[in-house]
Amino acid sequence: MTRLATVLFSIAMITQAVAQPVTAPPAQPEWYASALPLLPDGYIAGLGFSETSTDPADTKALTGYIAAYPKSANDPKTPASAFDAGHVLVVRLKRADSKLKAVSGELRPRDRKVSGEIERVISAAHDESEYDKLHSDLLAKAKSLPAGTMPCDIHGWSEDKDPKGLNVRAAPDVKSKVLGTLPPPYKFKAKDGSENTPEGGWLTEFSIVGYKNGWFLIEGAQPPGKDYEGEPYPRNAPKPYPGRGWVSANKVGAQYANGDTRMGGLYQAPHSDANWMPAKTEGGSEIRADGGPKKILACSGYWALVESHDKVRGWWRRLCSNQVTNCS
Secondary structure (H helix, E strand, O other): OOEOOOOOOOOOOOOOOOOOOEOOOOOOOOOHHHHHHHOOOOEEEEEEEEOOOOOOOOOOOEEEEEEEEEHHHHOOOOOOOOOOOOEEEEEEEEEEOOEEEEEEEEEEEOOHHHHHOOOOOOOOOOOHHHHHHHHHHHHHHHHHOOOOOEEEEEEEEEOOOOOOOEEEEOOOOOOOOEEEEEOOOEOOEOOOOOEOOOOOOEOOEEEEEEEEOOEEEEEEEEOOOOOOEOOOOOOOOOOOOOOOEEEEHHHEEOEEEOOOOEOOEEEOOOOOOOOEEEOEOOOOOEOEOEOOOOEEEEEEEOEEEEEOOOOOEEEEEOEEOOOOOOEO
16 A cells, blocks of 8 residues: 655644653542542542642641632533633632641633633643733634634544545534535545555545534545545545535544653543543543544644543543654
8 A cells, every 4th residue: 555654744733842642640638538528519520739838837828729610511512611720619628637637729711810820731742821822812813713713723534434425514513514524535546557545545634623513624635545645636525615614523543642741541521620530432441642532523723522432521631633653
């Protein structure tokens, strides 16, 4: 099989540094368990952080924080926003028997002051502030999107095998105008008549720039396999609608990419300090930047709400559309 040495990899890396996957869970403060009952109904606790000294000789009241997000943050009907900082449980701590324990707590919106006091989980390569900047820039561009559209920056492909192709519509509605189609899986043939393609065929790739009510707003669709084959793309081969339009989320697939977060599972909300849940691949191994989710349900910023093959539903940062290598 002939393939171009240059592989389409449409995720723009923040720097030239190679991100090292985060695998170990961060240690929670000793007072964390005692503070959980203070969290109001309707919220799920994420990571906990201490603001001040843990010196056993310090007997004054101390302060702790627990990141908190709504229970509905990973519900496809009410997906959370990566542009919403969420809430934080501000906990008053006291030392008893040389241990810190929570004595009271108040849920507050997470503003800049509180955020500055909390060290979010990061990878060895990229700081969370860099992703905050990327999301800020993305939100500034949201003016170009249709009203009510959640801005996104992920990549995917069409999994629709209908010979007629996947409809790209003018609005997120099955009754809206069809602007064009995305070809079904396509198999190249070499000059000698043999198939020059992976099993199942090449898929049509595109960028996902928005989400609304079960639909993805896409653009820049590429002919299936065009950038992977050594042979010129046949003139009579199917060509996708390259403009901006809407496709049903249940027809879209992608591969996990390295988003500088903890590998092996999904987050309950689109933030790296949200509750983390282990998840598996189709083969039963821990998910990582290789292979993809069973379903892609929604997106927000650089995050995607997905369902893993063992039916865990949560958020993963960065999806790519690379069909020949992993996305690390």
